[in-house]
Amino acid sequence: MDLPFNVDLSGQVAVVTGGSGVIGGMFAKALGACGAKVCVLGRKAENGAPVVDEIKKAGGEATAFAANVTDKESLLEAKKQILDTYGKINILLNVAGGAIKSAMVPQDQLADQLPGEDTLFTMDPDNIKKEIDLNLYGTVLPTIIFGEAMLGQENANIVNIASMSSYRPLTRILGYSAAKAAVMNFTEWAAVYLAKSNVRVNAIAPGFFQTTQNRALQFNEDGTPTHRTEKILRSTPQGKFGDPEDLVGGLLYLVSPASRFVTGVTLPIDGGFSSYTGV
Ligand SMILES: NC(=O)c1ccc[n+]([C@@H]2O[C@H](COP(=O)([O-])OP(=O)(O)OC[C@H]3O[C@@H](n4cnc5c(N)ncnc54)[C@H](O)[C@@H]3O)[C@@H](O)[C@H]2O)c1
Known part of the structure; x- marks a missing residue:
């Protein structure tokens, strides 16, 4: 892939949930x-195989491992396999997560309820709990399990x-919003906790991207933009969705020694969304 700039991570082992x-x-x-030697984690190892193939075709080194980020035993097993394969862990990216469709409240405001539609008060709150577990616990738990192996390693870095x-x-x-607010808070907490142990902990806050998990919210079935998409684009000073590749420069900065005195920050990569009040 084309990189915005080069960072030398040779000899380092990176785990990507x-x-x-x-x-x-x-x-x-x-x-x-x-x-970097990249450990590509998915709920099933075969899910990571296409990414591993691409990394290898480009001349790199990677292996796919199975791990459910909300399940302690499966993460412990993945850690064992990773340490057996590569012997150490330098970098952890906690990327697994996302909004869960069944946890979505059907309307922006209760007053907008259409006849027959569920509301916050009739939907199953267990789905909201699952969404919080995936996005918050699914970041905290891999940090605890893989973070322990990162203590004392060169360029030890966690990015949430x-x-x-x-x-x-x-x-x-x-549930997604509450959990992602907590991920930012956890990033600061963990950065303080690990600062003198030479493990840096930072986060990236992506703005709005056209990815599979956002499609139902952003586009109608006939492909026309939803009202939500119009509001997003109006609230993004650059006036467009981001391209996932726009996130790579920020990631490389955070995992490289160029940011060695940076810990506990959440870097927005958002075309200006978080800076704009709408006026
Ligand atoms: N796409 C966006 O616009 C956007 C914006 C802001 C933040 N994010 C965040 O970026 C991250 C990646 O999102 P994406 O757009 O690449 O979505 P994606 O759905 O393509 O990727 C999410 C990955 O997490 C995996 N996953 C889900 N539950 C898991 C579990 N219990 N254990 C292990 N893996 C699990 C999925 O299989 C999938 O591979 C998520 O944390 C998401 O919340 C995305």
Whole structure:
């Protein structure tokens, strides 16, 4: 892949949760192109195989591993396999996550309810709990399990994925918003906790991207933009969706020694969305 700039990560081992997804796959390939040995984690190892193939075809080194980020035993097993294969872990990217369709509140405001539609008060709250577990616990748990192996390693770095909803909640996605706000808070907490142990912890807050998991919210079935898409583009000073590749420069900065005195920050990569009040 074309990198915005070169960072030498040769000899380092990077673990990417959600490595089979759009953003995780892109990050895994970027780290592979910088010389890191990349562990591509997915709920099933075969999910990561296409990303591993691409990294290898480009001359890099990668292996796919199975791990559910909300399941301690499966993460412990993945850690064992990774240490057996590569002997150490330098970098952890906590990318697995996303909004869960069944946890979405059907309307922006209760007053907008259409006849027959569910509301916050009739939907199953267990789905909201699952969404919080995936996005918050699914970041905290891999940090605990893989982070332990990173203590004392060169260039030890953790990068979490926050969201625009970390700053102010987005309508409809209540569990996701609460969890991503907590991911930003956890990033600061963990950065302080690990600062003197030479593990840096930062986050990236992506703005709005056209990826599979956003499609239903952003486009109608006939392909026309939803009202939400019009509002997003109006609220993004650059006036467009981001391209997932726009996130790579920020990632490479955060995992490289160029940012060696940076820890606990959440870097928005958002075309200006988080800076704009709408006026
Ligand atoms: N796409 C966007 O516009 C956007 C914006 C802000 C933040 N994000 C965040 O970026 C991250 C990646 O999103 P994406 O757009 O690449 O989505 P994606 O759906 O392509 O990738 C998410 C990945 O997480 C994996 N995953 C889900 N549950 C898991 C579990 N329990 N254990 C292990 N893996 C699991 C999925 O299989 C998938 O590979 C997510 O944390 C998401 O919340 C995305």
